[in-house]
Amino acid sequence: MAPRIYTSDSPAIPLTKTSVFTRLFAPRAAGDIGGFPADKPAFVDPSGATLTRAQLRDISLALGYGILNHPALASQRGETVLLHSPNCLAYPVVVFGCISAGLRCTLANSGYVTQELAHQYQDSGANVIFTSEEGVKTVRAMFAELGISKAEGDKRTVVINRDLRWAGGSAAAAVSGCAGMVTFAELLTMGALQKEENFDGLLADETTFLCYSSGTTGKPKGVETTHTNMVSILDIVGPSWPRLPPGQETILGFLPMYHMYSLAFIVHLPFTLGWQVLVQPKFDPIQFCASIEKFRVALALIVPPILVVLARHPAVDQYDVSSLQYMLSGAAPLAGDLVKQVQLRLSTRRADGARCKITQSYGLTETTTSTHFLPFDGADRKMGSIGPVVANVEARIVVDEDGNVDAADGAPGELWVRGKAVMKAYLNNTAATEQAFTGDGWFKTGDVVVRDSDGCFYIVDRKKELIKYRGFQVPPAELESVLLTHPDIADAAVIGVESAAEATELPRAYVVHAHPHNLPTPDARRAFANGVAKWMESKVAKHKFLRGGVRVIDVIPKSPTGKILRRELRTLAKQETVARL
Numbered sequence: 001m002a003p004r005i006y007t008s009d010s011p012a013i014p015l016t017k018t019s020v021f022t023r024l025f026a027p028r029a030a031g032d033i034g035g036f037p038a039d040k041p042a043f044v045d046p047s048g049a050t051l052t053r054a055q056l057r058d059i060s061l062a063l064g065y066g067i068l069n070h071p072a073l074a075s076q077r078g079e080t081v082l083l084h085s086p087n088c089l090a091y092p093v094v095v096f097g098c099i100s101a102g103l104r105c106t107l108a109n110s111g112y113v114t115q116e117l118a119h120q121y122q123d124s125g126a127n128v129i130f131t132s133e134e135g136v137k138t139v140r141a142m143f144a145e146l147g148i149s150k151a152e153g154d155k156r157t158v159v160i161n162r163d164l165r166w167a168g169g170s171a172a173a174a175v176s177g178c179a180g181m182v183t184f185a186e187l188l189t190m191g192a193l194q195k196e197e198n199f200d201g202l203l204a205d206e207t208t209f210l211c212y213s214s215g216t217t218g219k220p221k222g223v224e225t226t227h228t229n230m231v232s233i234l235d236i237v238g239p240s241w242p243r244l245p246p247g248q249e250t251i252l253g254f255l256p257m258y259h260m261y262s263l264a265f266i267v268h269l270p271f272t273l274g275w276q277v278l279v280q281p282k283f284d285p286i287q288f289c290a291s292i293e294k295f296r297v298a299l300a301l302i303v304p305p306i307l308v309v310l311a312r313h314p315a316v317d318q319y320d321v322s323s324l325q326y327m328l329s330g331a332a333p334l335a336g337d338l339v340k341q342v343q344l345r346l347s348t349r350r351a352d353g354a355r356c357k358i359t360q361s362y363g364l365t366e367t368t369t370s371t372h373f374l375p376f377d378g379a380d381r382k383m384g385s386i387g388p389v390v391a392n393v394e395a396r397i398v399v400d401e402d403g404n405v406d407a408a409d410g411a412p413g414e415l416w417v418r419g420k421a422v423m424k425a426y427l428n429n430t431a432a433t434e435q436a437f438t439g440d441g442w443f444k445t446g447d448v449v450v451r452d453s454d455g456c457f458y459i460v461d462r463k464k465e466l467i468k469y470r471g472f473q474v475p476p477a478e479l480e481s482v483l484l485t486h487p488d489i490a491d492a493a494v495i496g497v498e499s500a501a502e503a504t505e506l507p508r509a510y511v512v513h514a515h516p517h518n519l520p521t522p523d524a525r526r527a528f529a530n531g532v533a534k535w536m537e538s539k540v541a542k543h544k545f546l547r548g549g550v551r552v553i554d555v556i557p558k559s560p561t562g563k564i565l566r567r568e569l570r571t572l573a574k575q576e577t578v579a580r581l
Contacts, residue, residue, distance in 0.1 A: 003396055003403065003406055004396060004397070004406040005394050005395070005396055006389055006394070006395045006396070006397075006451065006455070007389060007393075007394055007395075008388060008389045008390055008391045008392070008393065009388065009455070010239075010390070010391040011391065012391060012392055013235050013236055013239075013391050013392055014235075015228070015232065015235075015392075015420055016231050016232075016235060017200060017201050017202075017204040017228060017231075018199060018200050018204055018227065018231065019099065019196055019197065019198065019199035019200070019203075019204065019208075019227050020099050020199075020208060020227050020230050020231055020268070021060075021096060021099045021100050021196040021197075022196060022199070022200075023231045023234065023272075024096070024268065024271050024272065025053075025057045025096075025196075033053040033054055033057055034053065034271060034272065035272075035274070036053060036274040037053070038052065038053050038054035039052050039053070039054060040052060040053050040274060040276075041053075041276040042055075042056045042092075042270075042271055042276055042277070043056065043089055043092055043253075043276065043277050043279055044089075044250075044276055044277065044278050044279065045088075045089040045164060045167070045169060045279055046278070046279070046280060046287075047164065047169055047170060048169065049089060049164045049167040049168055049169025049170075050167070050168065051089065051092075051093075051167055053271070055167070056092065056093065056096065056271075057096075058192065059093050059097075059166070059167075059188060060092075060093050060096035060097045060099075060100050061097070061100050061192045061193040061194075061195075061196070062097075062187070062188045062189075062190070062191070062192040062193075063093055063094065063096075063097030063100075063101075063184075063187055063188060064097040064098070064099075064100035064101030064103075064192075064193045064196070065101070065190060065191045065192050065193045066097075066186070066187025066188060066189075066190045066191075067081065067097065067098070067101055067103065067128065067187065068101050068193075069190055069191065070182060070186075070187060070190065072155045072156075072182055073128050073156070073158070073182065075101070075103055075127065075128055077101070077102035077103065077197060078102065078103070078104070078206075079103055079104065079125075079127055079128075080103065080104040080105075080106055080124050080125050080126040080127065080210065081094075081098050081103050081104070081105055081106070081126060081127075081128045081129070081130065082106045082107075082108055082120065082121055082124060082126035082128070082129040082130070083095070083098075083105060083106070083107050083108065083129075083130045083258070084108040084110060084112070084117060084129060084130065084131045084132075084135050084138075084139065085110055085130060085131055085132040085135060085160055086110045086132060086134075086256075086281045086282070087253060087254065087256065087257050087279050087280060087281050087282070088132070088160060088279060088281065089164060089167055089169075089279050090160045090184050091257050091267070091279070092257075092267050092277075093184075094130050094160075094184075095107075095257075095263075095267055099196070099208055100193055100196040100197065101193065101196075101197060102196075102197030102199075104124075104207055104208060104209070104210055105208065105209055105210070106120060106124040106126055106209070106210035106211070106212070106222065107209070107210075107211055107257070107258035107259075107263065108120050108121075108212070108258060109256070109258055109541055109543075110132070110135065110256070110258065111541040111542050111543065112138070112541050113138070113538075113539065113540060113541060114138055114141040114142050114145055115145065115539075116540070116541060117138060117139070117142045118142045118145050118146055119219055119220070120212055120220070120222075121142060121146070122146060123219075123222055123427065123428065124210050124222055124427065127156060128156055128157075128158065129156060129157050129158070130157075130158045130160060130184065131157060131158075131159065131160065132159075132160050133159060133160070133161060133162065133174070133175040133178060134175075136157070136159060136175075136177060136178055136181070137177075139153070139157055140153055140154075140157075143156075154180065154181050155182075157181055157182065158181075158182045158183065158184055158187065159174075159178050159181050159182070159183050159184065160183075160184045161174050161175075161178075161183055161184060161185060162175075163185060165185070166184075166185045166188055199227045203227075204226065204227040204228045204231070205226050205227070205228050205424070206226060206227065207224040207225065207226055207424060207427075208225065208226060208227050208230065209223075209225040209230065209263070210222040210223065210224065210225070210427060211223050211225065211258070211259070211260045211263065211365050212365075213364070213365040213366060213473065219475075219478060220475070220478075221426045221427065221429050221432055222426065222427030222428070222429075223260075223365045223366050223423045223426065223427070224423055224424040224425050224426070224427055225260075225365075225368055225423055225424070226423075226424050228420055229368045229420065229421050229422070229423060229424070230264065230268065230368055232368070232392065232419070232420040232421040233264055233368045233369055233370065233421045234264070234268055234269055234272050236370070236390050236391050236392050236393070236421065237264075237265075237269065237361075237369070237370050237373065237390065238269060238272055238273060239391075240373050240375065240390070241269075241273065241299075242298075242299065242325075242326055242376060244275065244298045244299060245298060247296055248295070248296045248297060248298040248323055249273075249274065249275040249276060249298075250275065250276050250277070250278055250291075250295040250296075250297050251266060251270045251275050251276070251277045251278070251297075251299065251300070251301065252277075252278050252280060252288065252291055252292075252297060252300055252301075253266045253267075253277040253278060253279045253280055254280040254281070254282055254283045254284075254287075254288070255283075255301060255302075255303065255471075256282075259331070259471065259472075260363075260364075260365040260368065260369055261301075261330045261331050261363075261369055261471070262301075264368060264369045265301055265328075265330075265369065266301060278291055278295060283306060283309075285309050285310070285313040285315045285316075286315045288300075288306075288315070289313075289315040289316060289318065289319035289321055290315075290319055292319065292320075292321045292323060292324050293319040293320045293321065293323075296323040297323055297324060298323055298324065298325045298326060299324075299325065299326040299327070299328070300324060300326070300327050300328075301327075301328050301329075301330070302327050302328070302329050303329060303330065303331045303332060303470060303471035304329055304332050304333070304334050304335065304338065304471075304503045304504065305470045305471075305502055305503050305504050307327075307329070307334075307338050307339065307341075307342050307358075307503065308338065308501070308502055308503045310342050310345070310346075311338065311341045311342050311345060316345060316346070317349075320349070321346065321349075322346075322349055322350050322354070324346065324356050325356055325357065326356065326357050326358075326359075326376055327356060327357075327358045327359075328358075328359060328360065328361060329358065329359070329360040329361075330360060330361050330362075330363070330369070330370075330471075331468070331471030331472075332468045332470075332471055332504065333360075333459050333468075334358075334360040334383075334384070335384070335503060336383040336384045338503055339358045339383055340383075342356070342358065343355055343356055343358060357376040357377075357379055357380075358379065358383075359373075359374045359375070359376050359379035359387070360374055360386060360387075361373040361374065361386065361387065362386035362387070362457070362459065364445060365423075366422065366423045366436070366443060366445075367417060367419075367421055367422050367423070367443065367445075368421040368422070368423070369421075370390055371389065371390060371393045371395065371417045371419070371421070372386040372387045372388065372389055372390060372393075372395075372457055373386075373387045373388075373390050374386060374387030374388075374456070375387065382454070382456050384458060385452070385456040385457060385458050386449075386456075386457050386458065386459060387456055387457065388454075388455045388456055388457070389417075389455075389457075392419050392420060392421070393417055393418070393419040393421070394417065394418045394419060395415060395416065395417050395418075395457070396415075396416040396417075396442060397411075397412075397413035397414070397415060397416075397449060397450075397451060398413050398414050398416055399411075399413045399414075403416065403438060403442065407450075407451075409451075409453070410450055410451070410452065410453075411450065412448050412449065412450050412460050412461070413448065413449070413450075414444060414445065414446065414447070414448055414449075414463060415445045415447050415448070415449045415457070416438070416442040416443065416444055416445065417442070417443050417445060418441050418442050418443065422441075422443045423443075446462055446463045447459055447461075447462045447463070448460050448461035448462055448463060465477075465566060467494070467495070467496030467505050467506075467507050468496070468504065468505050469496070469504055469505055469506065469507060469543050469544075469547070470502075470504050470543065472543040472544075474496070474507050474543065474544050476493070476494035476495065476496075476507075476566070478540075478544075479494045479507060479509065479536075479540065479544060479546075480492050480493060480494050480509075480564075482536065482539050482540060483509055483511060483532070483536070486511075486532060486535060487514070488513055488514050488515065488518075488528070489511050489512065489513065489514060489532070490512045490513065490514040491511070491512040491555070491556045492509055492510065492511045492512070492556070493509070493510045493556045493557075493564045493566065493569055494507055494508065494509050494510075494546075495507075495508055495510075495548075495566050495569045495570055495573065496508070496548070497548040497570075497573050497577075499548075505548075506547040506548030506549075507544065507545070507546050507547060507548050508546060508548030508549050508550070508551065508573065509532065509533075509536075509546050509548075509549075509550045509551070510550075510551050510552075510553050510556060510569055510572075511529070511532060511550060511551070511552055511553070512552075512553060512554065512555060512556060513528065513552055516554070519552060525552040528552060529549065529550035529551060529552055530550070532546075532550045533545070533546045533549065533550045551576070553572075556569075557569065
């Protein structure tokens with residue numbers, strides 16, 4: 001029997017085979033860049049420093065030239081540059097500068113500790129790293145861990161200073177300890193590429209981004225995203241977004257730009273729609289509301305925990321946020337009750353009938369974000385759904401591992417997707433790539449879905465064991481491997497526990513003490529557990545902290561083959577919750 005393949009009701013969109021840079025910056029008419037006036041603002045710093053579309057193109061070409069020609073860097077087409085920085089005005093310049101020079105760009109979590117950054121640097125094959133002034137200490141420690149001398153490591157590092165004179169902004173003194181290192185601003189003074197590297201036709205299938213995905217087991221894996229992947233998602237998703245009123249075409253860029261959701265929808269997509277991005281290093285509720293008031297922001301990209309804040313924080317009542325008409329959530333499932341709470345609160349200071357439409361999309365790093373999108377119109381009626389399949393994407397709902405049995409109407413099954421936005425492969429990991437794809441090109445998402453009679457999909461479970469904390473993917477196996485290095489831990493398992501208060505999952509560890517007789521009382525067990533949680537904070541990035549707590553148990557439940565039985569631990573976690581009520 002032929003497989004049941006679900007497609008979009010929207011017409012297929014012609015595929016563009018070109019460089020991401022060319023797609024964004026090529027003129028459509030005299031005097032424009034990418035179809036909009038060259039002097040239209042593209043990225044704005046909170047200080048007021050602004051990059052117009054023309055400035056962004058020119059400065060990116062200058063940076064590309066500098067990376068290729070600086071004697072300490074001397075990169076060549078196809079090599080990899082690692083970007084390790086919080087959101088800042090230089091971030092999109094580094095991204096587009098790398099693309100213009102034909103370089104791969106791998107984006108690292110700015111909160112990574114030394115070991116995590118070392119893994120990505122080494123696995124990606126990077127030879128140059130851009131970092132903030134605050135990140136220099138971690139980068140130097142990373143090079144030391146890899147056995148690279150301080151002198152050689154400093155040679156490979158480009159420091160993004162706080163000085164914004166290159167963008168027409170104010171000067172800032174450099175942080176001590178960076179003297180002698182190559183700076184971002186220095187690279188802009190060397191010259192400029194006459195044009196971007198060519199990636200037309202088959203060359204568009206070369207890798208341009210390496211974002212890291214946790215996968216289901218082991219350490220994070222590099223996801224090879226090609227020019228075709230990124231250009232496809234821009235062409236596919238763009239038409240689904242609303243047209244914003246003049247004077248309100250500002251997106252708040254606080255979601256971390258190293259994440260694929262933000263890379264696609266904040267760094268790239270607004271440029272194709274003629275919007276400007278107000279770059280912010282992180283989410284702050286007061287700054288969020290103040291920016292909406294100042295710029296008359298009509299649309300915001302969010303993750304579910306932000307709605308928790310908006311449902312409660314006093315800033316919502318202290319600023320005029322009535323211009324906010326749309327919010328798009330991604331990176332984690334969105335609860336309908338939470339949406340209603342926020343909509344009700346926002347409606348109190350609006351004209352009768354005016355409301356903020358809140359919806360969600362679904363995608364993965366491996367699919368270059370959205371494979372499904374719930375349209376803003378009608379989102380209230382289908383709240384909780386990830387929407388129908390987007391144009392150019394095919395989907396299946398599969399019951400068995402081999403894909404021989406499709407789910408019946410309304411029945412659950414694993415979501416498989418296929419399309420030009422799906423990644424090329426996992427870098428240097430043939431086994432993981434082969435496990436993720438079928439022979440005929442279907443990518444196995446690991447998420448369990450159902451589809452209703454209107455063609456809308458709902459996430460109901462997941463085969464993957466990943467913990468989703470505030471939009472981050474936290475692999476239990478990675479945390480378990482760290483816990484097992486603790487001298488007093490004999491065995492460990494990690495699960496995610498739901499926090500209704502924070503609208504997210506929290507990582508929780510269950511551990512077996514190597515010498516149980518040393519913990520004779522409940523107080524001793526609690527003290528040990530608290531100490532383990534504190535110890536982990538020096539070993540992993542903040543989003544991997546054991547916020548769900550640590551529990552000491554006698555034995556980790558496992559199958560006869562040694563696989564951790566996480567379902568039993570989830571049951572135990574629920575029992576603990578009930579016992580506390």
